[in-house]
Amino acid sequence: MQRRDAEFTEYVAARRTHLRRTAYLMCGDWHTADDLVQTALAKLYVAWPRIHRDVPPDAYVRRILVRANIDESRRPWRRERATEELPESPAEETFAVEDREQVRAALARLAPGQRTAVVLRYWAGLSVEEVARDMECSIGTVKSQTARAIARLRDQLSALEPTPRRES
Amino acid sequence: MTEKNLHDLLNDLCADPPTSDQLPGDDIRRGRRLLRRRRVALGGTTLASVAVLAVGVTLAPDVLSADGGASDSGVTSTQQALSDGEILEGCAVADEQFRDATDPAKAGGGTDPIDDWRVEVSGLNDRGVTAVLVSPDRERYAFCGLDERGSEYGDYYRHGVDVVPPSFDVWVQYDRERCEPSDPESGRCLAWYAGGLAPAEVDRVTFRTPDGEVTEADVSNGYYVWTAESEGRVDETKPVWATFYDADDEQLARRNANAASGEGPVKQCSRTEGDDTIVWTVPEVQTCADGSEDSGSR
Known part of the structure; x- marks a missing residue:
């Protein structure tokens, strides 16, 4: 148990921030993201001896995050949540605040599967095959979900300049 | 908006996570708690299985005479x-x-x-x-x-x-998020789905999934859709056989509908219409639709 704890602690210390960011981009809320990460890490701890030996822990945790997030999005109270209502964001450094809000709103309008596909593909940098494995669906589904998500985002964010801070 | 721009936008969105209130060791405590629950649940299941077995040995003749020994798993969809x-x-x-x-x-x-x-x-x-x-x-x-x-x-x-046009070409898709395992605690399942337009003489289409189950598609005027669930650990890369029948139940064609799952060889088909050349890809084991021409495997 001591060895498991030491290895697990080392992994969490190195990857927690990345996992929180991944979860946040998938669900759009930091509190929910923390819940998802906690759930995923508890399951990772249970499976650690097998996971650590057979598969990269990141891939295992991502799959749990994806599944937990989609389950979460199916809950009745989640369904009734207004997607236009945006949580407060911390002060921004790279893009103008209104741009960040626009990105957040555009992401929130995507279906959960589309959002997950975009985050894994374009933020985490995974291949289509890896995204399909994480989402446990076929490659064709990932491609179609991603294409339509990109089209929607492009439509909503076309006015944004992806350049550093714009002074108001 | 390019892919890099999108990456930058997403990166910016999550660049400043709020401080986490997690204490060192919280994750391990939660993990241990879950591990203990799993072990207790596993022990409970084992005991319950032994009890059921014991009762079953005693009562089996009566139970069998009452319901013929058959137990319908009764997969009921809440959908x-x-x-x-x-x-x-x-x-x-x-x-x-x-x-x-x-x-x-x-x-x-x-x-x-x-x-x-x-x-x-x-x-x-x-x-x-x-x-x-x-x-x-x-x-x-x-x-x-x-x-x-x-x-x-x-x-x-x-x-x-x-x-x-109508053809026997068919591609199956799968999704593990789209089905409910009958045992939500330990079960896994996989939802298959497919659809298309079959030649006019097709009256019935069946699909055989890797677990050996054969299910029928819904067919109307040549259009068909098929959905099915496979329980347990199913290898989604194995063939899914689609068989097309006419009204006399004669087999018209049989295709591996899972040959284009991302791996496996494919070939290009093409057809010229006026000034346009229409090109598409099918799994190598399938034929190009009518009027098309193979342009070689790749």
């Missing part, structure tokens, strides 16, 4: 059927996105909204509906997947009958 109107409404949203993202005219699907199209055939699974929609002139059709709320889920495309 409520969506009306045709709800299907059309959900698919219209998917169609709008599809027209934004691609050029449906290339596949002969046209660019007009699908408001006046009708649901030709639809099939239910645990968490959604798969449907084929047909235009009023029946010259174009769309394949549409929706979740249980009537929102787009999975694949959507629209074609012209003249560009993608």
Whole structure:
């Protein structure tokens, strides 16, 4: 148990921030993201001896995050949540605040599967095959979900300049 | 918006996470708690199994005489059927996105909204509906997947009958998120779905999944949709055999509908129409649709 704890602690210390960011981009809320990460890490701890030996822990945790997030999005109270209502964001450094809000709103309008596909593909940098494995669906589904998500985002964010801070 | 821009936008969005209130060791405590629960549950299951076995040995003759020994697993879906109107409404949203993202005219699907199209055939699974929609002139059709709320889920495309004509070519898709295992604690399952337009003589289409189960597609005027669930650890890369029958139950064709799952060899088909050359890809084991010509394997 001591060895498991030491290895697990080392992994969490190195990857927690990345996992929180991944979860946040998938669900759009930091509190929910923390819940998802906690759930995923508890399951990772249970499976650690097998996971650590057979598969990269990141891939295992991502799959749990994806599944937990989609389950979460199916809950009745989640369904009734207004997607236009945006949580407060911390002060921004790279893009103008209104741009960040626009990105957040555009992401929130995507279906959960589309959002997950975009985050894994374009933020985490995974291949289509890896995204399909994480989402446990076929490659064709990932491609179609991603294409339509990109089209929607492009439509909503076309006015944004992806350049550093714009002074108001 | 380029891929890099999108990456930068997403990166910026999550660049400043709020401080986590997690203490060192919280994750390990939660993990240990879950581990203990799992062990207790496993022990409980084992004890229950022994008890059931013991009771079963004692009561087996009576039980068997009462119900013939058969136990129907009775997979009941909580899924409520969506009306045709709800299907059309959900698919219209998917169609709008599809027209934004691609050029449906290339596949002969046209660019007009699908408001006046009708649901030709639809099939239910645990968490959604798969449907084929047909235009009023029946010259174009769309394949549409929706979740249980009537929102787009999975694949959507629209074609012209003249560009993608009836054929035995079929591609199956799968999704583990789209089914409910009968044992939610330890079970795993996988939802399969497919659809298309078969030649006019086709009356019945069956699919055999890797677990050996054979299920029927819903067929209407050559259009068909198929959904099924496989329980347990199913290898999604294994063949899924689609068999096409005519009205006399004669087999017309048999195809591996899972040959294009991303691996496996494919070949190009092409057809010339006027000044245009239409090119598409099919699994190597399948034939190109009528009027097409193989341009070699790759």
